Amino acid sequence: MHQHITIKDQQLFIEGCNALTLAKTYKTPLYVLSETTIREKFREIRTQFLERHPNTIAAYASKAFLTTAFVKLVAQEGFYMDVVSGGELFTALNAQFPMERVIFHGNNKSKEELEMAVVNKVGRIVVDNTTELEILASIAEQHQTQMNILFRITPGVSSSTHDYIATGKKDSKFGISLDDFVIMPAIEDAIKAPFLNFLGFHFHVGSQIFDHNSHVMATQIALDLIKRVKTTYNYDITELNTGGGFGIKYTDTCTPQTIGYFTDAIVDTIDQYCEANHLVRPRICIEPGRFIVGEAGTTLYTIGAVKEIKDLKTYVAVDGGMTDNIRPALYQAKYSALLANRPLEETAGEVTLCGKCCESGDLLVEHLPLPKAVAGDVVAVFSTGAYNYSMASHYNKHVIPAVVLVSGEKAYEIVERETYADLIKHDVVPPHLK
Ligand SMILES: Cc1ncc(COP(=O)(O)O)c(C=O)c1O
Numbered sequence: 001m002h003q004h005i006t007i008k009d010q011q012l013f014i015e016g017c018n019a020l021t022l023a024k025t026y027k028t029p030l031y032v033l034s035e036t037t038i039r040e041k042f043r044e045i046r047t048q049f050l051e052r053h054p055n056t057i058a059a060y061a062s063k064a065f066l067t068t069a070f071v072k073l074v075a076q077e078g079f080y081m082d083v084v085s086g087g088e089l090f091t092a093l094n095a096q097f098p099m100e101r102v103i104f105h106g107n108n109k110s111k112e113e114l115e116m117a118v119v120n121k122v123g124r125i126v127v128d129n130t131t132e133l134e135i136l137a138s139i140a141e142q143h144q145t146q147m148n149i150l151f152r153i154t155p156g157v158s159s160s161t162h163d164y165i166a167t168g169k170k171d172s173k174f175g176i177s178l179d180d181f182v183i184m185p186a187i188e189d190a191i192k193a194p195f196l197n198f199l200g201f202h203f204h205v206g207s208q209i210f211d212h213n214s215h216v217m218a219t220q221i222a223l224d225l226i227k228r229v230k231t232t233y234n235y236d237i238t239e240l241n242t243g244g245g246f247g248i249k250y251t252d253t254c255t256p257q258t259i260g261y262f263t264d265a266i267v268d269t270i271d272q273y274c275e276a277n278h279l280v281r282p283r284i285c286i287e288p289g290r291f292i293v294g295e296a297g298t299t300l301y302t303i304g305a306v307k308e309i310k311d312l313k314t315y316v317a318v319d320g321g322m323t324d325n326i327r328p329a330l331y332q333a334k335y336s337a338l339l340a341n342r343p344l345e346e347t348a349g350e351v352t353l354c355g356k357c358c359e360s361g362d363l364l365v366e367h368l369p370l371p372k373a374v375a376g377d378v379v380a381v382f383s384t385g386a387y388n389y390s391m392a393s394h395y396n397k398h399v400i401p402a403v404v405l406v407s408g409e410k411a412y413e414i415v416e417r418e419t420y421a422d423l424i425k426h427d428v429v430p431p432h433l434k
Pocket residue numbers: 061064082105167204206207208243244245246287288289290291386
């Protein structure tokens with residue numbers, strides 16, 4: 001398992017913190033994040049990408065996991081931040097994240113969101129479609145504010161991942177189509193717009209990818225476009241954002257690569273093409289989310305009901321489920337898990353780890369080898385740092401669990417567990433029902 005997970009005296013530790021003590025102190029379900037692992041991922045990106053190649057920037061894709069403390073951590077690490085909504089932008093603003101380091105994405109940004117981005121002078125807006133281009137040009141003009149923009153393009157490449165997290169295919173809802181009659185007039189409009197500073201292009205081919213081929217193919221397509229912009233408009237593209245998507249380890253079947261495996265291939269492709277075609281080598285940006293925070297997360301649950309169906313299967317139910325981790329239900333995502341109180345005990349067979357929501361599909365791990373589990377046991381599910389807390393829901397009026405950041409032997413609660421009162425605080429009763 002991951003470096004920050006160890007077993008001492010038959011007990012599971014996350015960094016220097018005993019998982020059972022965390023579960024007892026903060027209650028379960030509980031999201032636990034290893035700060036050391038997160039910082040190690042930032043360091044890997046720095047040494048293998050930012051410091052290895054000139055004129056590069058890296059942004060953290062905040063959709064993977066975002067809280068105020070996390071914004072502070074990203075700021076401290078000196079990274080940029082990708083936001084995709086007014087809510088994510090607000091979280092960054094409220095935590096005093098430097099706005100010039102914000103990259104604002106989204107396939108359907110509202111006028112209000114675009115206005116918020118302009119008023120707060122975010123560093124870059126990634127324009128997703130021509131409607132947005134028109135609206136943004138007029139908002140920037142109204143506010144007499146010069147805005148840096150990129151175009152998200154749909155490179156038309158497929159990547160080997162789940163369909164729902166593949167975003168680079170031609171039929172994707174994201175990005176501007178590369179059909180000539182769509183992209184070329186849009187580029188011309190962007191170059192001419194008095195309050196827009198057109199930097200270049202962005203693509204994102206998908207998520208949880210282990211092979212650099214789709215990134216390289218999309219890079220080549222973007223480079224051909226950069227060359228066309230130069231020959232058609234004599235305009236130098238100065239930035240190319242190649243997105244995120246770098247895969248992590250959920251189970252032993254995953255084969256994650258270093259960040260350098262991806263970025264070396266991307267940078268080499270760009271360097272060679274630009275040299276051969278006498279183009280200005282654009283600044284290269286990446287924006288990983290899962291890679292930075294995914295492996296750092298562990299979710300702790302307490303086991304309740306155990307249902308053995310003779311000769312069929314055994315359900316082991318925990319006190320959370322699809323409300324804190326929707327990924328198995330949404331993408332058939334696989335996870336690995338251990339009993340935190342008896343991590344070394346021999347397995348008694350395979351079980352289905354399920355949640356407590358009123359859905360048959362509320363399963364966390366199928367075919368999980370586990371010792372004989374009983375009520376009160378604590379189970380740890382690994383690699384839950386990305387797209388778990390950020391995709392949590394209130395289905396069945398479950399409260400969203402607390403998040404604890406551990407660093408060595410210290411544990412810091414960075415999100416408090418919700419209360420039942422939180423669940424109804426926005427309810428309004430009209431007069432005739434009072
Ligand atoms: C535009 C964009 N950038 C970055 C990411 C981050 O992806 P990942 O968490 O797979 O690195 C996503 C999400 O898939 C995205 O849509």
